[in-house]
Amino acid sequence: MRRFLVAGNWKMNTTKESGAQLAQALASEVPSENPAVEVLVCPPFPYLTTIGEIVSGSGVGFGAQNCYHEAPGAFTGETSTEMLTDVGCRSVILGHSERRHVLKETDTDINLKVKKALEAGLQVVLCVGELQSERESDQTETVLNTQMTGGLSGVDASAFGQIVIAYEPVWAIGTGLTASPEQAEAAHLYLRNWLKDQYSAEIADSTRILYGGSVKPDNAKELLSQENVDGALVGGASLKAELFIPIIQAAVELSAE
Numbered sequence: 001m002r003r004f005l006v007a008g009n010w011k012m013n014t015t016k017e018s019g020a021q022l023a024q025a026l027a028s029e030v031p032s033e034n035p036a037v038e039v040l041v042c043p044p045f046p047y048l049t050t051i052g053e054i055v056s057g058s059g060v061g062f063g064a065q066n067c068y069h070e071a072p073g074a075f076t077g078e079t080s081t082e083m084l085t086d087v088g089c090r091s092v093i094l095g096h097s098e099r100r101h102v103l104k105e106t107d108t109d110i111n112l113k114v115k116k117a118l119e120a121g122l123q124v125v126l127c128v129g130e131l132q133s134e135r136e137s138d139q140t141e142t143v144l145n146t147q148m149t150g151g152l153s154g155v156d157a158s159a160f161g162q163i164v165i166a167y168e169p170v171w172a173i174g175t176g177l178t179a180s181p182e183q184a185e186a187a188h189l190y191l192r193n194w195l196k197d198q199y200s201a202e203i204a205d206s207t208r209i210l211y212g213g214s215v216k217p218d219n220a221k222e223l224l225s226q227e228n229v230d231g232a233l234v235g236g237a238s239l240k241a242e243l244f245i246p247i248i249q250a251a252v253e254l255s256a257e
């Protein structure tokens with residue numbers, strides 16, 4: 001049985017103060033490691049240390065939203081995986097649609113980062129997902145195949161204990177539009193079968209596939225109850241404890257069923 005992962009991607013939001021308050025509220029709600037549900041927050045880089053100290057010893061892990069693929073050196077403005085592990089990060093989100101579409105990261109860039117982060121022992125949350133126009137022209141599976149093939153190129157089966165996939169249809173991110181549970185399930189099933197074909201049935205069975213895109217307290221349970229949905233990557237609703245906590249609770253309730 002796959003363990004739910006509920007992750008908050010704070011994107012370029014919060015202040016030191018508001019992020020600290022949010023982290024405190026979450027750490028007191030998830031006081032210790034919950035075997036049923038893994039909880040993660042991904043604050044902006046400048047706040048990683050502060051947030052890490054606040055959630056330390058609680059059941060809330062913390063991760064970054066990006067990293068660079070080179071070892072520390074002359075790369076102005078970049079953040080190495082060594083720095084992330086140094087401040088205690090557990091995870092890193094890679095290939096987010098905003099990095100792909102706004103910052104123009106390619107599958108090759110993402111693949112270099114994935115391999116570097118895996119080497120550093122970080123958990124990688126690899127995001128994939130199609131644009132609205134790609135869905136409308138029946139390209140969803142082609143896009144997912146390209147992003148999975150590109151992002152995971154050269155990644156050995158032995159690394160899968162550290163890999164989580166996040167299906168985030170771009171048209172559902174920050175728009176209030178959510179993939180229907182059926183649309184999410186169909187994409188997740190495609191991704192699971194992809195893992196089976198490219199790696200193995202065991203890897204397909206054990207790898208978690210999160211859904212992201214306008215997850216809110218009122219749709220979380222339905223999305224998380226789909227057979228192949230193993231958690232949520234939450235943007236907007238992860239910025240408010242009163243919205244994020246009910247999403248965690250939905251996962252806790254479902255894992256008890």
Ligand SMILES: O=C(CO)COP(=O)(O)O
Pocket residue numbers: 009096168172173174175176212213214215233234235236237
């Ligand atoms: O991009 C997302 C998480 O990475 C989803 O964002 P929203 O939940 O704001 O749609």
